[in-house]
Amino acid sequence: MITSSARTIAIAGRRFAIRMPSRATRRRYALFALLVSPALLLRFGTAVYPIVQTILYSFRNFSLLRGTDEFIGLKNYADLSTNYGVRGALTFTVMYVVASTILGLIVGLMIAQLLNANFKGRTFARTINLIPWAIPTIVAGYAFRWLLDDQFGLIPYWYQQITGKSMIVFIDPGGARLAVILVHVWKDAPFMAVVFLAGMQGIPLDLYEAAKVDGANAWQRFWKITMPLVAPLVITMGLFRTVWSLASFDLVYGLTSGGPGVATSVLALQIFREGILFFKFGFASAISTVLLLLVAVIGLIGLWLYRKFEIAY
């Protein structure tokens, strides 16, 4: 009701430029501004304005410890490409985000299938499924670091019992990287499963019954019915989680501290180190800007995927 009357007035207002908006319309605008402004101010003050600042800082040699703050053009960006820590972080960030998102989506779908099946203990499974999502990432990081400890950890102990060989995780770059990716999947797949499960529950059961009558097996039913209907969710989640993982360093901070060397460092961790620990504001801002660009590129790819998919569907 409100919308339609507002629009009529708006059109009328445009046609007869002299006519002032009615009192009711002005009142609605004022109310809208009043209610939305706290949220907008918050977002503007702590997200939009700082991001603009970040981009501006990235062109300055702003450093609290050295006391410098001059415009230096693209020098920070030139330094990025030769910085050992940043190069290592960039490599692993891309590797980590791509691998853990894809793996997370697959495992998430598998968990959702399980949670959607009919069996005793389903409620229990659905409840504990929320644990990995809900516990603090930093705590999960430390718990797995201890669980995988090469001397006293449970997993290396089991590994040795079974194979007779010792298992070294965090000293080996490959092992450490695999650990970060797998623990990320442990933490993230259950969340994806919750969303996929909701999507699966919305699929009418008749579809499955009909397919069964026609002789489709479980595998075919999954690929021909479940997947096409859940696919938009999969793309949305993939996009959402990619952007989210790009910006977070909690897991790496706890699990490996970025090591060995910089094998498991991520851009977000480098921003924190350079900016907050070493107060190299300009340099940290240049890394942030690169991260922002990465987010933008992924956003565009995601949108393209989404549109392409919707057209094909």
Add this chain to the structure above:
Amino acid sequence: MVALQTRKHRHRATNWNAIGTYAAFVVFCLVVLVPIFWMVRSAFSVQSDLTRTPLVYLPRPTLQNFRMLVDQVPFLEYTRNSIVFALATTIVTLVVSYLAAYAFARLRIRGSGILLWAFLLSMALPDVGTIVPLYRILSRFNLLDTITGLTVVLSSTLTPFTVWVLVSFIKQVPYEIEEAAIIDGASLPTVLWRIVLPLTTPGLVTMGVINFINAWNNLLYPLSFSVTPASKTLSVSITEVFAGYSPWGRPWELIMAVGVTMVIPITLLILVSQKAIVRGLTGGAVK
């Protein structure tokens, strides 16, 4: 004969399905619960029991680690800070988001759709990319190393998603109820507080729980903006305990004790409000 065979066949098929499902269930439970078991077991053990070979699954339980934390780090202060920070963030986020969500859902004006879209898009701005300017902004307002500063910053981060979910909850409330109240002369605060609020309680509870968990777990902001125990939270304290070497290596029993302290309230919340959480997590993605 034919009928008998079909029945046999079907019987066997269901059985295989069930076995597969239960196998997956067992694997799933192990993968989820083993790390939790390991953490709890370590938190309630003395240090010497953790480094024993062969490995002891269930050492003698003790509360010594928690006492040690209280004695050696300002553990109670950290815990109090975490609680205050999480509650304050939850409340601020809910209030700010509820007001905005009502406006976006009901007071449609020209451009409000685009504004909402831009607002939601700001979720994609990486929060870690803003910590340097935020550090300076907070210090200019004397909010560095205060819970107030942390609350403002995190509330802002959590607001877009909360608005998104609340808009869809408010839209589900039939407008006729408000309309009737407005015709009867109800003011805006009355409509917001007395009429719409009770009808959107499920949405508010859901987002309250999710935001509480997010704030309780948050590491980035306290790690970046807290300097002293005045505003440090449990998430920071676990990193500090980790950094403190003991002669035997990392003090894993203490690290895990902090971990357990952080996980207990979260687990209770999950048990009490599993349905509400799921509703919130899917509220945005599933229509």
